[in-house]
Amino acid sequence: MLRQFHKMHGLGNDFVILDAREQPLEMTEALARHIADRREGIGCDQLILLEHSDRADLRMRIFNADGSEVQSCGNATRCVVRLTGAATIETAGGLLSGASEGDAVEVTLVEPRFEWDAIPLAYPLPTDPLPMGWENLDRPYAVNVGNPHLVFFVDDLEDADLEGIGPGIETDPLFPERINVNVASVGVNSIRLRTFERGAGLTRACGTGACATAIAAIRTRLASSPVNVHMAGGSLTIAWAPGEPVRMRGSATHVFKGFIDLP
Incomplete structure (x- = not known):
C-alpha cells in the first residue's frame, strides 16, 4: 500500500513523518527500523507517526532509528507544528504547544523534572549533580x-x-x-x-x-x-x-x- 510521507529536519536532526489521522497505520518496531534505514528504507533519525487525539490537535508518536518508541522530541515537535499548523500536540511525554513565527517555530515543552524516580534512575541518588x-x-x-x-x-x-x-x-x-x-x-x-x-x-x-x-x-x-x-x-x-x-x-x-x- 502506498503511503505519503514528508521528510523534514530540525537543524539536521531528520525525520520521516507519516500522517495516520485519516488512514490508521499499525507501527511496529521492525517497520520503524525499516523506514529509518538509510540504505533500504527512506532514512531518518526518528520516524514520526501522527494520530488522532481527544486532548489536542493531534497525537505525535516518536520511533528512534532502532525502532524503539520514545516519549518526546523537540526538533520533531517544531517540524510537526510547521507541517500541520497544530497548536497543541499530545505526546507520551506530555502535552506540548507551538506556533510558527516567521522563519522560526517556537514550542513549549513540559515543565522539567529532576527527582530520581522521574528521570528515572534504578535507585535513589541525587541528580544535581549525579555522583557517577x-x-x-x-x-x-x-x-x-x-x-x-x-x-x-x-x-x-x-x-x-x-x-x-x-x-x-x-x-x-x-x-x-x-x-x-x-x-x-x-x-x-x-x-x-x-x-x-x-x-x-x-x-x-x-x-x-x-x-x-x-x-x-x-x-x-x-x-x-x-x-x-x-x-x-x-x-x-x-x-x-x-x-x-x-x-x-x-x-x-x-x-x-x-x-x-x-x-
Missing part, C-alpha cells in the same frame, strides 16, 4: 524534559569521545529506560553542545537535549535565560525559569514529500 562517572566524564546533571537526559559540562567538547562512550552510558543499568547523553561547554550566555541520543546515536542536533542542557546551566548559574545553544546542525534559543515549562525556538525545514510502499 564514566571514563573522563563525571558528575552529570539529570533532567527529564519529556524524555531523560544527562548533561556533562566540560571545558573542551573535543576531549570527550562521545561516540565511543555514549552507548555505554545510554545502556547503563542505572537508567532503566536508557538515557540521552549531552556534553556541553558554556561561554558568555551561550552553550556548545553535542548529544548522543538513545536509540539514534550521535546526532547533528537534539531539541530536548538543548533544553535539558540550558536548564542545567541556568539552575547552576552558568547561564541565564534565554540562552543560545549551538550544535553541529545549527542553533536554538531556550528560555526557562524554575517552576515553568521550557520554551524552545528554532528552524524547521521541509525537504520533500513522497510515497513509500508499506505492508
